[in-house]
Amino acid sequence: MKTELILVGRTADKHFAAGINDYAERIGHYMPFGMTVIPELKNSKSLSEEQQKTAEGELILKQLQAQDTVVLLDEHGKELRSVELASWLDRKRATSRRLVFVIGGPYGFSPAVYARANEQLSLSRLTFSHQMVRLVFVEQIYRACTIIKGEPYHHE
Numbered sequence: 001m002k003t004e005l006i007l008v009g010r011t012a013d014k015h016f017a018a019g020i021n022d023y024a025e026r027i028g029h030y031m032p033f034g035m036t037v038i039p040e041l042k043n044s045k046s047l048s049e050e051q052q053k054t055a056e057g058e059l060i061l062k063q064l065q066a067q068d069t070v071v072l073l074d075e076h077g078k079e080l081r082s083v084e085l086a087s088w089l090d091r092k093r094a095t096s097r098r099l100v101f102v103i104g105g106p107y108g109f110s111p112a113v114y115a116r117a118n119e120q121l122s123l124s125r126l127t128f129s130h131q132m133v134r135l136v137f138v139e140q141i142y143r144a145c146t147i148i149k150g151e152p153y154h155h156e
Helices: 014-027 048-063 082-095 111-116 130-148
Strands: 003-009 032-039 069-079 098-103 117-122
Touching: 003 048, 003 130, 014 032, 014 117, 014 130, 032 048, 048 111, 069 111, 082 130, 098 130
Parallel strands: 003 032, 003 098, 069 098, 069 117
Antiparallel strands: none
């Protein structure tokens, strides 16, 4: 199974980018993992929130394949502990051809993206910057991989 992370907009902070790339490389030792960055919209300041979500949604949907299992990172999604995420990921790896996680833009997702999604996960009830969410999420995927393999990275 291939796992893909789709991001809307580049990671601007070089420290976050370095951490994200480090964890993405580590994940690659456990499973095929890639990241696709959808460029930020041009003239987004002239768009309403809904117009921006719609435009970003169209770009997200173009990246998806019919058989993909699509999981949105969304504040209203299901919250899992790290061990639960590992178990969930292990089940998805056994049943999905391609597992695609999506971190949307600053205003969230369009109705069309929500309609296409199979599931939604939330990292926390706390609010994080989009830059930070990316780093926290890839670290949690890496942590889940080490839990699945029984490695000592995670401690109960």
